[in-house]
Amino acid sequence: MDNKPSETYEIIEVCLLAGKIMLESGAETYRVEDTMGRIAASYGIKGAHSYVTPTGIFFSIDGTEPTKLIRIVNRTTDLYKVTLVNSISRKISTGKVSVSEAYRQLKKIQLGKLTYSMFVQVSAASLASGCFLIMFEGGWNDFLPALITGGVGFTSLLYFHRLVEIKFFAEFLASLIIGLFSFLFVMVGLGQELDKIIIGSVMPLVPGLLITNAVRDLMAGHLVSGLSKGAEAFLTAFAIGAGIAIVLSFL
Incomplete structure (x- = not known):
């Protein structure tokens, strides 16, 4: 027409x-x-x-x-x-x-504000952290430390992202806090396996959707978008790894 x-x-x-x-x-x-x-x-x-x-x-x-x-x-x-x-x-x-x-x-x-409330998001991240710990063959004794650490880490991510516009620093600080809390739980005897607690707790921060979209865009022929999203996912993964590495380097 x-x-x-x-x-x-x-x-x-x-x-x-x-x-x-x-x-x-x-x-x-x-x-x-x-x-x-x-x-x-x-x-x-x-x-x-x-x-x-x-x-x-x-x-x-x-x-x-x-x-x-x-x-x-x-x-x-x-x-x-x-x-x-x-x-x-x-x-x-x-x-x-x-x-x-x-x-x-x-x-x-x-x-519209269609996202879940902060309480629901943090609760889901906490529960997911504990479940990921079990999935990665962690012990049930570490379930509660992973649940708490994951919730604190995700809360830190949301808080720092509001203060700092650059997402890299928010993710870096959140992973740093996760590493510190995981170490404290193990040091006081409430946690057993430090690596399992850390792995389970950082999973809510992992850029799974970005990685998936990057691969799908590359497969669809959108090379610029695919590489851009892949680079963004890499920066997020680097921020998470750097925060944990700093904590482990002082152990």
Whole structure:
């Protein structure tokens, strides 16, 4: 169908907003590009082109409209938002949602606080730390120390990330605290195997989603995004390892 200039502009805004929410919430690059293309095609725009990197989105269409760029600064993991955007995209494909309504719903998703509370996140990280310790063949005597250490470490990560914008330092300090708490538990006799406690406690900090997305982007042919996410995952792993190494070096 033929789109008026104002309507075309609204469609572009919908595509960019959908892509921004997905990319900020941890979606893969190829999934973001595919969703933006499907939305544009559903509203009758042919020849839409998008180029997505972890730090920005370029979008243009064949015609007189200029290419638009959105800068991505903050990236986190919120797969529920990705699911909601995909749901809206499917509704758009079936013609059930108008352009203005789609933009309103996407804006609501962007502004919504859909993540779990800090208490739930810390509780889940604590329980996961204890379970990872058992999975790595640790003893049940170390379950409670790993549970406490993992919870303290994850709390430290959230706290330091609010104080320092650079995520590397927050992860480094969180792993340093995990190493110190693990050593204290072993020193006072409440823990037995220092290595198992540390391994279980740092698992909530491991960038599993980043590594997965990096591999999937590389397999899909998005080399720039894949290498960028791989480098980000490497920096996170280096920060975790450096914090633990400093503690162990003083033992």
